[in-house]
Structure formats: C-alpha cells, structure tokens
Amino acid sequence: MAKKTFQGRALLPGELKGKALVSRQAFNTTGSYLENMFAGVTDKAICTDADNKDLYKKDLTNCILCTTQTIGSTMGGAAFMGVTEMGVGPKALLFSSHIDSVSAAGVYMEDIWKGKRIITIDLLGEDFLETVNTGDPISIRKDGTVEVG
Secondary structure, three states, rough: OEEEEEEEEEEEEOOOEEEEEEEEOEEHHHHHHHHHHHHOOOOOOOOOOOOOOOOOOOEOOEEEEEEEEEOOOOOOHHHHHHHHOOOOOEEEEEOOOOOOOOHHHHHHHHHHHHHOOEEEEOOOOOHHHHHHHOOOOEEEEOOOEEEOO
C-alpha cells in the first residue's frame, strides 16, 4: 500500500505512530465503553456496542480510533474521561467529519484537568475513511497531518 496523506484540524495536537482501528459507522462512546465504566473492567476496553459491526468485542485500549464521528448520550465526553482515567482510553481520535461537542468537551476536560491528552483530529474527509483499514500503520503529526500506510 502506498502512503497517503490527509490534512485535518488538530484540536488536541500531538505526534504518534501506531495501527489504525477503524469504524466506518459513527462511534457510540457510551455504548462502547459502558461495561468498562460500570462493571469494573479495568485492564481492557472491549467494545460493548453490539450495533457497531466494525468494533464489537474488539479491544479499544490505547487505540488510534478512526471513525466518522461520535454519537451517543450526554455521557459521551464522560466516557472518554472515564476510560482514560482507567488507563484504557484511546491514544488518538481521528474523525472524517466534525467532532461532536459532547465528545470534544470530554477530551478537552481530560487534557486540561488531568493532563491526559487524547490526540484529536477531525475534518480529515470522507476519502480518509475510504482509504484506512484496521491494522494500517498511521503516523500523526502536530499540525493535523495524518499519514496512512
């Protein structure tokens, strides 16, 4: 696979290399992390959203999550804060579309209040999600550049 570069909006910038975990449908934060937050599961973040065919039962721990956007309840931001505090949150969130305000609030609060950054880049475009696949190498730069491949 040839490397392909995408430019997004760096909301919480950082540099990171790793493997992509891809959901081509919107990511339900509360539904995906519910058992981790309320059942005392603290060593892994296994996706509990049975409606997400791309991620259900996959380990979300320390992932570079590539998705369209987040959906869910008003608990979405708190879900990101909770799993990050537990040490099983994502390392990065890469969105083809806009981040929603609830999730944005959660990742900003975790960064400001606790000093725990989830690198967050949105507006990468639909071509980003058409290109990236789970397991692909990802390289993230501080200016919001994401390289796949």
